[in-house]
Every structure is written in structure tokens, then in C-alpha cells.
Amino acid sequence: MEQPAHECDLLVVGGGVNGTAIARDAAGRGLSVVLCEKDDLAAHTSSASSKLIHGGLRYLEHYEFGLVRKALVEREVMLRSAPHIIRPLRLVMPHDRGQRPAWLLRLGFFLYDHMAPRALLPGSHMIDLREHVAGRDLRRQFVRGFVYSDARVDDARLVVLNAVDAAERGAAILTRTACSAVRREAGHWVATLCSADGSVSTVHARCLANASGAWAAEFAATASQHAPKQALRLIKGSHIVVKKLFAHDHAYILQNPDGRIVFAIPYEGEFTLIGTTDLEFHGDPGQVGIDAQEVEYLYKLANRYFRTAIDARDIVWWYSGVRALLQDETADASAVTRDYNLGFEADGAPLLSVFGGKITTARKLAEEAVDLIARALGNPGKAWTAGACLPGGDLDGAAPSNDAVRGFDAYVAALQQRYDWLPQALVARLARAYGSRIDAVLAGANRLHGMGREILPGLYEIEARYLITHEWARCAEDILWRRSKLGLHLDAGSAATLDAWIAGEAKPAESLGAFLGASRPLSHSAV
Numbered sequence: 001m002e003q004p005a006h007e008c009d010l011l012v013v014g015g016g017v018n019g020t021a022i023a024r025d026a027a028g029r030g031l032s033v034v035l036c037e038k039d040d041l042a043a044h045t046s047s048a049s050s051k052l053i054h055g056g057l058r059y060l061e062h063y064e065f066g067l068v069r070k071a072l073v074e075r076e077v078m079l080r081s082a083p084h085i086i087r088p089l090r091l092v093m094p095h096d097r098g099q100r101p102a103w104l105l106r107l108g109f110f111l112y113d114h115m116a117p118r119a120l121l122p123g124s125h126m127i128d129l130r131e132h133v134a135g136r137d138l139r140r141q142f143v144r145g146f147v148y149s150d151a152r153v154d155d156a157r158l159v160v161l162n163a164v165d166a167a168e169r170g171a172a173i174l175t176r177t178a179c180s181a182v183r184r185e186a187g188h189w190v191a192t193l194c195s196a197d198g199s200v201s202t203v204h205a206r207c208l209a210n211a212s213g214a215w216a217a218e219f220a221a222t223a224s225q226h227a228p229k230q231a232l233r234l235i236k237g238s239h240i241v242v243k244k245l246f247a248h249d250h251a252y253i254l255q256n257p258d259g260r261i262v263f264a265i266p267y268e269g270e271f272t273l274i275g276t277t278d279l280e281f282h283g284d285p286g287q288v289g290i291d292a293q294e295v296e297y298l299y300k301l302a303n304r305y306f307r308t309a310i311d312a313r314d315i316v317w318w319y320s321g322v323r324a325l326l327q328d329e330t331a332d333a334s335a336v337t338r339d340y341n342l343g344f345e346a347d348g349a350p351l352l353s354v355f356g357g358k359i360t361t362a363r364k365l366a367e368e369a370v371d372l373i374a375r376a377l378g379n380p381g382k383a384w385t386a387g388a389c390l391p392g393g394d395l396d397g398a399a400p401s402n403d404a405v406r407g408f409d410a411y412v413a414a415l416q417q418r419y420d421w422l423p424q425a426l427v428a429r430l431a432r433a434y435g436s437r438i439d440a441v442l443a444g445a446n447r448l449h450g451m452g453r454e455i456l457p458g459l460y461e462i463e464a465r466y467l468i469t470h471e472w473a474r475c476a477e478d479i480l481w482r483r484s485k486l487g488l489h490l491d492a493g494s495a496a497t498l499d500a501w502i503a504g505e506a507k508p509a510e511s512l513g514a515f516l517g518a519s520r521p522l523s524h525s526a527v
Helices: 017-028 057-062 065-081 102-114 155-168 213-224 292-305 359-377 402-406 408-418 424-442 461-470 476-483 494-503 512-517
Strands: 006-013 033-036 086-094 125-128 144-153 172-174 177-185 188-195 200-210 232-243 251-255 261-267 271-275 315-326 340-345 351-356 454-456
Touching: 006 017, 006 177, 006 188, 006 359, 017 033, 017 155, 017 200, 017 351, 017 359, 033 155, 033 177, 057 065, 057 102, 065 086, 065 102, 065 144, 065 359, 065 402, 102 144, 155 172, 155 359, 155 476, 177 213, 200 213, 200 359, 213 232, 213 315, 213 351, 232 292, 251 292, 261 292, 271 292, 292 315, 315 351, 340 359, 351 359, 402 408, 408 424, 424 461, 454 461, 454 494, 461 476, 461 494, 476 494
Parallel strands: 006 033, 006 200, 033 172, 086 251, 200 351
Antiparallel strands: 086 144, 125 144, 177 188, 188 200, 232 271, 232 315, 251 261, 261 271, 340 351
């Protein structure tokens, strides 16, 4: 059913980390924003990362000093903004005598420690693996290594929290809504949005932001009716998850004889996450999966280092994603730059296209993108996200805080005392997912009965309803694999049970018309 046309300052196409970060920043500067995503938030590349906020140690080898410094600065900003979903992580690189020499690694770690201010994370140093806890699970030939710092992130929740903040600042977030057509007309964009419920909306936008990831070059060519100046190179990365190979909380960065590196990261308490691969990809980015060669590559590298041998039968989960990286002449897919480029066309209605990037620098990318957009639209709003928490991150007051990062474990312990009628493991999971918004999730419940039915082990109706109402969850996959990773801990058939429960719930409407009917009308921001 066709709905009346609506107006906004900015239409963002793409609900990954870059799109939601742009929507958040723009809404916070007073722009009226509509974001559409053809699937769920973080349904593609943004939930298929290595779950790290990191500077990119290996990029130093390719002389990408600017990118590394930018990412290291952002590492601190992101830690302070969301200490519940982003947490410090110590990583160990066992020294393999057949790989990079120790002197080169020392130089790399020295640069990594000193290229940007570092207030939250300890520096690097050499360790004796025969004495260090991280050496116990490694093969005996690895006797020394290096330990350094980065951070881990729940990547899909990072996307969702950007969207939540954008929505609370007035943005319309439309999931399961494809931008099926777009054209310039009389100094603005006319876009046709098709929702999964069959409704069709027309949006008139003063500016269009193309944050469609692996589809960005194709969308830019369609929108502007000429090929974009910046070409993209699609690289597939796959990860496997196995039962945990080590009991401590350090991660590993493993060197392969081919020169590539792979991470082995403690994951969800009971597992080890191993990845990533780097392969050229030429298919449909919406239909991507791991292949047998990738599986073998990852478990054989793990077996090169760990005493506990694994093979394909040990895999409990895998995921793959396609990264849209800037085209260059590099033959090795793992060496392709992870930096980004913002294409901006100001002739007629402005078009901004995001090419490349990595999850660590998404906030900075969005800030630069909205600087361009705001200038073109005559909006005087200033950049603000570097000094703001993401929803739930305000554990120590409204502003980002080093103390919130350092004191997160104490914060969890205090919550476990306050909610002593809940299992401690459940409180810890909720604290890591929702931070200071745990009270909103639990909605005043003060006993287990007030949580509603336990739909699945550890998932009560009160949380599921919150995710449907406030975080755009529409099916079991959204809840079990993106809003959480409960799917890793549950039996086969759990998704069907949850989907049946969701089918019995009243779902909020997803169309733009429904959004406008429940909120203030979208209008041009003051010029």
C-alpha cells in the first residue's frame, strides 16, 4: 500500500555500523534522519567481524601509520563510550622462529604502544611462555612471545546501540525496509522504500548517505547514474567457533607461514573464536558462507600452536562476511587497506558514499561524514559523539569515563548484589549487554516471577519484549545471534520455540508512516 510522501534532511541507506553511526551523529546535530535497512541491523558484515576494537598491529607492516594511529585513538574513545560491550583484552603473540624476527616484532610493539595517547591499556612486553599462563596450552616449541593490549567488542550490539541512540534523538530506524529506487529531483532525493510488510513509502530527502557496505559501489552508480570514482574490492572473511582451547582470558594472535595472522579469542565463556580468513569474493554478498578450504586453513593453523588438536568436527558455529575494501593493486587480500574513503557529490542534492572502513573507526568515519553533510545542508551543529556514551555506557555519570572502564567488574558485582534474586550469570550477561539500562530491561521486576515465562534457558519474556519493542528484534535469529549470542548455548529447536512465542506477541509496526504517527513529524532542520 502506497503511503504519503515524507520529508527529511538525511536518508541513510544501510543498517550496519557505518550507517547507524552516521544516523546517530546526524540526529544528534538536529538533522531529521530516516535510516532504512533491507534486513536486520548488523545482518551482514557488521556482525561478522573478529569482535575486536583494535589499532591493527599488522597494518604497520604495510606502512599504514595514519590508519593505525587513527584506530588507536578511537580504541580509547570507544572503550570509554561503551564499557559494557567493549572491554580491554590482552593478546599474546607466540614467537615462531620461522616467522617475523623478534627485533621486528619489538619495533612494531613499541610503535603500537606510542603512536597515540594510551590511558586505559597496559603496554606490551616480552614473556616467557614456559612460565606465563598463556604458554600452558601451547605446543612446547613456543618458549617466548609478546603480550600487548587491544579491546573486544560485541559488534552487533554496537550497531544496535548506535541505532537506539539515533532513534532516541528523533531518527526513524526502518529495518526490513529496502530502498528500491532513488533519483534526484528539484534539488532533493526522491526514494522509494519497500517494507517487508508490503507497505511502500516515498521519502524526499535533502541529502542521501550511501552506507550499504558491500553494495555501496553498485548503489552509488545507480543513484548518481555514473560509475563511482572509488572502486571496491570484496574480501570474504570467515571465522569458526570451537569448545574452548584454553581457560585463561588472554587471546592469541597467531602467525601463519604464509605471512597472514589469525586470532584465537576467548568467546562467550565456553568457546574459542578463531579467524579470520581473507579471500577474494565475486558472488552475491547476501549469500556468503565458509568453504572447506577456509575451515581447514583455520583449524590447521590452530593445531600448529595449541596442544589440543581440532578438526572440522569440533566446530560448533561458523560465520562469514564480505568486507568492502578500497581497491588497490595489492595482490594479497589480507594486505588490502582497511582505511576508508568518503565520496561526496555536491552537484544537485548531495550524495555521500562510504567506501571501505573497519568497525574500530566507524564513529570517526561518521563524524567526518556528517561534517560534510551538515556543511552542505547549512546545519551549524558541531561534532559531539567523541564526548558521549552509547546507550548503557554511562556507568559513572553521563560523560564517558576511564573509571567506568576500570571499574566494570565492580559494577557487575554491585548489580549481582542488587538483583540477588536472579542467577549471577544472568545478571552478568544482562550487564554486559545493556549496561546502565539493565533497570529498563527488567522494568521494575523484583522477583523471578516478575520476569515472565522463561521462553528458553536464560531468556525471559521481559527481555524478549524489550528487544522487540526497543531494539527492532523480529525473529529468533535477531535475538539469539545478533542481540545476544544465546544461540551458542542452546539446543537445536530453540529458535523454533522462540519464533513461536514471537508470533504470539503484538509486533510494533515498522513502516515510516507508523513511525510518523507515533512521533513528531520529520521536518527540515533550521538553516
